[in-house]
Amino acid sequence: MAGIEIRNLRAAYDKADVLHDVSLDVAPGKITCLLGSNGAGKSTLIRAILGLTPPNAGTIKLEGEDITGLPTHKVIARGIAAIPEGRRMFPKMSVTENLRLGAYQVRDEALIRQRLEKVFTLFPRLAERRDQLAGTMSGGEQAMVSIGRGLMGGPKILLIDEPSLGLSPLYVKENFRIIQGIRDEGITVFLVEQNVRQTLAISDYGYVLSGGKLVAQGAAADLASDEAVHEAYFG
Amino acid sequence: MDFGLIAQYLANGILLGTMYALVAVGFTLFFGVLDVIKFSHGDVLMLGTFIGFTAWLGLEAIGIVNPWIQLVGVLLCSLAGTALIGAAIANWLILPLKKAPQLNTLLITLMLGTAIREAVRLFYPNGSNPKAFPALLPDASVEIGSFALRADSVILVISGLALIGALNLVINRTRLGLAIRAVAQDEETARTMGINYTLVVLATFAIGSGVAAFAGIMNGLYYNEINFGMGLILGLIGFSAAIIGGLGNLYGAILGGFLFAGLQVIGAALLPFASAYKDVFAFAVVIALMAWKPTGLIPERSSDRV
Ligand SMILES: Nc1ncnc2c1ncn2[C@@H]1O[C@H](COP(=O)(O)OP(=O)(O)O)[C@@H](O)[C@H]1O
Ligand SMILES: [Mg+2]
Numbered sequence: 001m002a003g004i005e006i007r008n009l010r011a012a013y014d015k016a017d018v019l020h021d022v023s024l025d026v027a028p029g030k031i032t033c034l035l036g037s038n039g040a041g042k043s044t045l046i047r048a049i050l051g052l053t054p055p056n057a058g059t060i061k062l063e064g065e066d067i068t069g070l071p072t073h074k075v076i077a078r079g080i081a082a083i084p085e086g087r088r089m090f091p092k093m094s095v096t097e098n099l100r101l102g103a104y105q106v107r108d109e110a111l112i113r114q115r116l117e118k119v120f121t122l123f124p125r126l127a128e129r130r131d132q133l134a135g136t137m138s139g140g141e142q143a144m145v146s147i148g149r150g151l152m153g154g155p156k157i158l159l160i161d162e163p164s165l166g167l168s169p170l171y172v173k174e175n176f177r178i179i180q181g182i183r184d185e186g187i188t189v190f191l192v193e194q195n196v197r198q199t200l201a202i203s204d205y206g207y208v209l210s211g212g213k214l215v216a217q218g219a220a221a222d223l224a225s226d227e228a229v230h231e232a233y234f235g
Numbered sequence: 236m237d238f239g240l241i242a243q244y245l246a247n248g249i250l251l252g253t254m255y256a257l258v259a260v261g262f263t264l265f266f267g268v269l270d271v272i273k274f275s276h277g278d279v280l281m282l283g284t285f286i287g288f289t290a291w292l293g294l295e296a297i298g299i300v301n302p303w304i305q306l307v308g309v310l311l312c313s314l315a316g317t318a319l320i321g322a323a324i325a326n327w328l329i330l331p332l333k334k335a336p337q338l339n340t341l342l343i344t345l346m347l348g349t350a351i352r353e354a355v356r357l358f359y360p361n362g363s364n365p366k367a368f369p370a371l372l373p374d375a376s377v378e379i380g381s382f383a384l385r386a387d388s389v390i391l392v393i394s395g396l397a398l399i400g401a402l403n404l405v406i407n408r409t410r411l412g413l414a415i416r417a418v419a420q421d422e423e424t425a426r427t428m429g430i431n432y433t434l435v436v437l438a439t440f441a442i443g444s445g446v447a448a449f450a451g452i453m454n455g456l457y458y459n460e461i462n463f464g465m466g467l468i469l470g471l472i473g474f475s476a477a478i479i480g481g482l483g484n485l486y487g488a489i490l491g492g493f494l495f496a497g498l499q500v501i502g503a504a505l506l507p508f509a510s511a512y513k514d515v516f517a518f519a520v521v522i523a524l525m526a527w528k529p530t531g532l533i534p535e536r537s538s539d540r541v
Binding site: 100102 | 413417420421423424428429432
């Protein structure tokens with residue numbers, strides 16, 4: 001089991017501060033969500049964990065070990081995978097190549113094939129289109145590739161940034177069901193979303209970020225009825 | 236015009252095209268992974284050819300005179316040395332400038348190229364004069380009518396094309412190639428997949444530079460002469476070829492290389508009284524082509540790299 005522990009994290013782009021003293025825990029084996037409106041700093045937090053935007057201050061620990069500021073490939077080597085905001089396909093590559101890139105650090109070809117089959121079972125539509133260029137697929141199909149790619153490395157922790165962004169309600173519902181399934185397999189999930197109701201419905205614990213500061217936290221069920229959450233969005 | 240002459244032009248064009256393609260793919264690979272134009276590419280090629288030449292002098296000095304062994308030694312030293320130089324330039328000059336405006340990288344590699352060229356001219360023993368590059372390939376030839384097919388040209392073309400084929404396999408069929416293409420299409424997502432970005436960039440510059448050194452050795456073996464300025468024109472032609480093909484596209488670079496050689500040959504054939512103008516002709520057509528298709532013959536969309 002794995003968990004992330006973030007303490008007093010500060011991050012900035014050039015001179016503009018984005019995250020101020022953020023501390024949170026991602027509990028092992030659970031879905032922890034981070035809610036917040038556009039520009040709150042949610043993606044920046046994910047980028048900090050991944051080492052894409054190294055933090056200015058604070059610590060990030062994975063299973064008790066400090067990973068603050070490690071280069072991204074070393075963070076991934078510790079068992080983290082990410083489903084980035086906007087899905088981020090490699091557009092000129094086939095579905096299979098995109099999925100294989102998710103398992104880039106896996107050297108065991110048999111294991112890669114086994115995971116490919118698992119993704120194709122999860123998304124039969126991708127099996128039909130395994131040779132299609134990812135850039136030519138619909139948003140919903142790209143979301144499947146993106147989720148599948150996140151699972152290919154066999155992560156202990158999965159960071160998911162706004163999986164429902166730009167998807168039709170049907171796909172959104174399906175995605176949330178799949179994320180629940182991922183958690184049920186024992187993978188720790190850190191889910192970043194704007195979609196409050198559906199996210200809290202599948203999460204175990206939640207945080208609310210506003211203007212780069214945490215303004216609320218609690219068990220998902222409690223947050224659903226919390227005034228602060230609503231204020232962070234509509235206040 | 237008789238058959239012999241046409242065949243001669245054709246053979247020459249294929250040889251030059253192979254050589255130019257080998258230079259052009261480097262520009263395309265570098266642009267793919269880093270969005271930079273590395274103007275020192277031609278001079279690095281020249282340096283690599285001089286490394287090969289020096290290796291030959293060394294082999295002669297220790298009494299190894301078998302031309303095949305010499306050839307292997309020359310190629311090994313030249314390609315490995317140039318690959319290392321390419322990776323070193325990427326590591327200490329180009330990667331540190333990643334956040335700077337692209338124009339700065341362009342300017343600095345332009346200056347680096349000049350520095351390399353001048354250094355060879357000034358510090359290589361008698362460097363300002365051309366060097367006689369040894370003819371290490373068999374000098375046999377087959378007469379077909381009035382056309383003499385030289386064995387060395389055939390060997391050079393076949394090995395050059397084989398190298399282009401091998402490069403294609405590396406890019407499209409290997410794990411490293413997958414990483415290079417991923418970085419070219421979306422650097423940040425490639426990192427997120429666990430790809431060691433710096434390592435991939437260094438490997439790309441090593442490969443591109445080594446392949447260019449092969450073109451330099453080809454050039455030496457074919458003309459039996461090398462000089463400190465050879466990288467300037469080869470670099471410029473390779474760059475033009477990459478641009479004509481639509482910078483960032485491997486097949487475009489190969490096509491561009493052959494197209495430029497074709498233009499030179501046509502120029503030489505049309506202006507037999509003044510074949511020195513063949514480059515003027517070829518570059519003039521390139522300018523016209525660029526005016527007609529500003530993004531190259533195989534244009535890249537922003538996501539269309541490598
Ligand atoms: N690459 C960047 N350069 C400069 N500012 C950025 C960059 N990315 C995001 N920002 C700024 O950081 C703030 C937080 O952005 P982000 O983390 O993407 O928020 P969220 O994911 O919650 O919508 C915003 O004000 C945004 O404009
Ligand atoms: Mg975001």
